Amino acid sequence: MTWHFGTLAAEPGQRVHGTLDAPGVNTPIPVFLIHGVAPGPTVLILGGIHGCEYSSIDAALQLGRTLQPETVHGRVAVLPIVNTDSFFARSIYVHPGDGKNLNRSFPGAADGTDAERLADFIYRTAIQPADVLMDLHGGDMIEALVPFSIYHVTGDARLDQAAEDLARTFGIPYVIASRGQVPGSTYGAAAEAGKLALIAEAGQQGILSREASAQLQTGVHNCLRKLGVLSGEVEPTQTQVLQQFDWYRADTAGLWYPAVSCGDTVTAGQTLGRICDLFGEPLRTVTAQTGGKVLFLVTSLAINGNDPLLALGDAR
Ligand SMILES: [Zn+2]
Numbered sequence: 001m002t003w004h005f006g007t008l009a010a011e012p013g014q015r016v017h018g019t020l021d022a023p024g025v026n027t028p029i030p031v032f033l034i035h036g037v038a039p040g041p042t043v044l045i046l047g048g049i050h051g052c053e054y055s056s057i058d059a060a061l062q063l064g065r066t067l068q069p070e071t072v073h074g075r076v077a078v079l080p081i082v083n084t085d086s087f088f089a090r091s092i093y094v095h096p097g098d099g100k101n102l103n104r105s106f107p108g109a110a111d112g113t114d115a116e117r118l119a120d121f122i123y124r125t126a127i128q129p130a131d132v133l134m135d136l137h138g139g140d141m142i143e144a145l146v147p148f149s150i151y152h153v154t155g156d157a158r159l160d161q162a163a164e165d166l167a168r169t170f171g172i173p174y175v176i177a178s179r180g181q182v183p184g185s186t187y188g189a190a191a192e193a194g195k196l197a198l199i200a201e202a203g204q205q206g207i208l209s210r211e212a213s214a215q216l217q218t219g220v221h222n223c224l225r226k227l228g229v230l231s232g233e234v235e236p237t238q239t240q241v242l243q244q245f246d247w248y249r250a251d252t253a254g255l256w257y258p259a260v261s262c263g264d265t266v267t268a269g270q271t272l273g274r275i276c277d278l279f280g281e282p283l284r285t286v287t288a289q290t291g292g293k294v295l296f297l298v299t300s301l302a303i304n305g306n307d308p309l310l311a312l313g314d315a316r
Helices: 054-066 084-089 114-127 157-170 186-192 210-226
Strands: 003-005 008-010 015-020 029-035 038-046 073-079 132-137 143-145 148-152 174-178 196-201 240-242 244-249 254-258 271-276 282-287 292-298 308-314
Touching: 003 029, 008 015, 008 029, 029 054, 038 054, 038 114, 054 073, 054 132, 054 210, 073 114, 114 186, 132 186, 132 210, 148 157, 148 186, 157 174, 157 196, 157 210, 174 292, 186 196, 196 210, 244 292, 254 292, 254 308, 271 308
Parallel strands: 038 073, 038 132, 132 196, 148 174, 174 240
Antiparallel strands: 003 008, 015 029, 029 073, 143 292, 148 196, 244 308, 254 271, 271 282, 292 308
């Protein structure tokens, strides 16, 4: 049976690539469709929801180029650069058209702003028809990051357990069980619609890292084996589930001087950094409310009010 994906189509046994015109972006979105001969689930792999997370964009691109219909049971759609406008504008966090974060805009709105219209298009065209979503990310242009994955806790015990199992299978050591800390995400919207979904983050700071890209590709391959999309043994993994994922944000603009490094383990009450005024005088001291591990850390000296500074993950 022909697989229709937007205006693209792939027959069983076919590997197709093409672009989709999407509302909310000026540059059409690249798509790979790998339609297996054997039956199986429909898996969606996204990259470039954030346009400057290069290692994860490359990971999705390589997956799209290398997965073969002869070895795929089911169907795999890969969109390596969802937000093409953000990619070419080198726009950190947000869509250059409306200043909104695409990964806070799902499931989107057909009559909304650029990010909301793009989210709505991706949701209807790519997420709704899929059984499984793996959304690849990393630290943005100004973020250092320890690799981690996240799944969204829906309250449906069976779905949540399956999502946790998939995130563990991905094999990145830190797995965050998110309880709505990040509203409007791809994986949250997908999970709320009953899909098996995760986000996986590796790479950082605008650097194309072959190692981080390979880590994400390895994780996707292992998940595809667990899902039965690829044959072969599932590699054993060692992961730790973190229940807490606390973001710290700037409450004023200024110069950000972190006092910790990405990957550090901190204790409650420890100084995480200071925001100084334009003359270098301290305006704010940011203090850890709980203990935890620094999973990402903004490394930009310039900080705007409400910008993220860092996040702490913890097992408690
Ligand atoms: Zn991202």
